[in-house]
Amino acid sequence: MTDNIYMPYLMKVEKITWEAPDVKTFMLKFVNDEDQNNFNFKAGQFGEYSVYGTGESTFCIASSPTRKGYIECTFRQTGKVTNALAGCEEGSIIGFRGPYGNIFPIDEWKGKNLLFIAGGIALPPMRCVIWNALDMRDNFRDVTIIYGARSVKDLVYKYELEDWERRKDVKLITTVDPGGESPDWKGEIGFVPTIVEKAAPSSDDTIAIVCGPPVMIKYTFPVLAKLGFTDENIFTTLENRMKCGFGKCGRCNVGKVYVCKDGPVFTLAQLKELPDEY
Amino acid sequence: MNIERRYVRNGSLEKLYEIIKANSRTVIGPSTRNGKISFKRIENYKELTTDYIQTTQSSKETAFPRTEKILDYSKNAGSISVRGTDPNEIPDIVLWGVRPCDTMGVGELSAIFNWDSKDEIYNHRLSHVTVLGFSCSKADEYCFCTSVGGNPGNTEGSDILFTKTGENDDYLAEIMTDKGLQLVSLASELFEKDSNVDKAKNIADVPVRFDREQVSQKLEKFFDNEQWVEQSLKCLGCGACAYVCPTCACFDIQDEAHGRSGSRVRCWDSCGFSLFTLHTSGHNPREVQSQRWRQRIMHKFSYMPDRLSVYGCTGCGRCSRACPADMNILEHLISIQEAIV
Secondary structure (H helix, E strand, O other): OOOOOOOOEEEEEEEEEEEEOOEEEEEEEEOOHHHHHHOOOOOOOEEEEEEOOOEEEEEEOOOOOOOOOOEEEEEEOOOHHHHHHHOOOOOOEEEEEEEEOOOOOHHHHOOOEEEEEEEHHHHHHHHHHHHHHHOOHHHOOOEEEEEEEOOHHHOOOHHHHHHHHHOOOOEEEEEEOOOOOOOOOOOEEOOHHHHHHHHOOOOOOEEEEEEOOHHHHHHHHHHHHHOOOOHHHEEEEOOOOOOOOOOOOOOOEEOOEEOOOOOOEEEHHHHHHOOOOO | OOOEEEEEOOOHHHHHHHHHHHOOOEEEEEEEEOOEEEEEEOOOHHHOOOOOOOOOOOOHHHOOOOEEEEEEEEEEOOEEEEEEOOHHHOOOEEEEEEOHHHHHHHHHHHHHHHOOOOOHHHHHHHHOEEEEEEOOOOOOOOOOHHHOOOOOOOOOOOOEEEEEOOOOOOEEEEEOOHHHHHHHHHOHHHOEEOOOOOHHHHOOOOOOOOOHHHHHHHHOOOOOOOHHHHHHOOOOOOOHHHHHOOOOOOEEEEEEEEOOEEEEEEEEOOOOOOOOOOOOOOOOOOOOHHHHHHHHHHHHHHHHHHHHOOOOOOOOOHHHHHOOOOOOHHHHHHHHHHOOO
16 A cells, blocks of 8 residues: 555654653654654644553644754643553654644744743744744844743743743743742733733734633733734644544534645634534 | 446356455455344345444444554564564455445545545555446435435445336446446456436435535524524433444544553544543533534534535435434434524
């Protein structure tokens, strides 16, 4: 058979980073050089990661397409497959199919300000596009990142947060939910929507990218509207249970829209057209 | 190609079967066991059931088996070897005695498996199947093919369609494709010149009960309609409707491990199951049965026509026959068409 669309690439777990309790990042390298050479993806896309004998699980590619030679994924141990992944060691071989889905239209954002707003484990899908933008920094004006988690220990990519904090060309605001702060916490304390309102970033010629748990998203959109952001300038990603990643297995659709094919990246204007089924 | 019409005498069908077997093709056809008629591998012509309205299961399994191996893997000392499905394992099949509502379903399944990326596992299986359709000379109250673009003598999806004639139970054979011609060439003496059989006179009368385009249009503004709750009150979420459906293609992907080796399989699933869309977080976008029932109808009569230009229903009526709670899709579709929105 020529093309088996379900056949994963073999990937070697090159490096494992503990991000937060139950959250790990894998740096993955293609076992076969030819696969590596033929592989291309863009910010916003996702894949099916698998442990042979356990199964497949869907999450984004968390590294930037500007970083060649590897991909990264960040996952929280919650289900069967993520638990099996967590049991992998450096050197383990896993499967990866992808890339699937649409992209953040980063080329269309050139010359604009970028405002990233993320909550908890939803920084990974955004980290891809953040690094993509920072690796071509001259193309954008102000870059602001507002990131919050339940507690200090739940913040992921702490080493990169420090990096962004130090950079003069990035404005980083971190926050934790009330009660989640540690004694030496120097960031904000408060829920993400509140902190966005307080920071009051300008909506003038600005693209807002928002990823987070549903409740954070729900309360952040009205704040952005108040700040003058139009629905067309607010981007987010949807996630739904998936099996195939290419519009056949039949479960990720929201009305007519397939999250795996038409998404996962949507503008708020597009979201408002969808039925309440996500 | 042009349709070729031929005349096949009743006694010749058994001869055709023997010639097919002699050419080492696998024959799969309807056979009765424990009062149920299902498609099975036929080893002897007498095992074929000829007098039936509908098999319990559709014939989709020949191209879309309920469990399809995607790959085999084996783990040895830190490395893994993975092997895809071997095309040589896929046999040449003659699918015998398929009703037009199942042959029509082939086009709908193919649309799902080939829009955007091509599912070559499915395509490869299908390319090895020669479909011998048999028109329906009778129907029951569950049949509604004429409401969804089909009819009891529909040639769509058949390589050869046989229609029983009134005279001596002989058959009209309509040869539709090169695959059909190829089969005929093995036994050309059995396919006599057509003596102008009146096909329409020899097929069942299935009245048109609704208009699928009208249903589709109605569904555009039907997402929040209260009918979904009403219609699905009886639904047990057992998924039987999806398993017997000739066009339901939703699937799951699972790993089956046996020690250090195993397989990854693609297996039938159903949008009627509560776990179908459940997130690991516990969130479920289709939390209650009415939302799942809505998905089933919307997918077949709104999303598929919109995205793939085909409907996901051939009017075979199996879902209604199989439903343990006696839900009837025909009644539901009529009431959607008649609803005032």
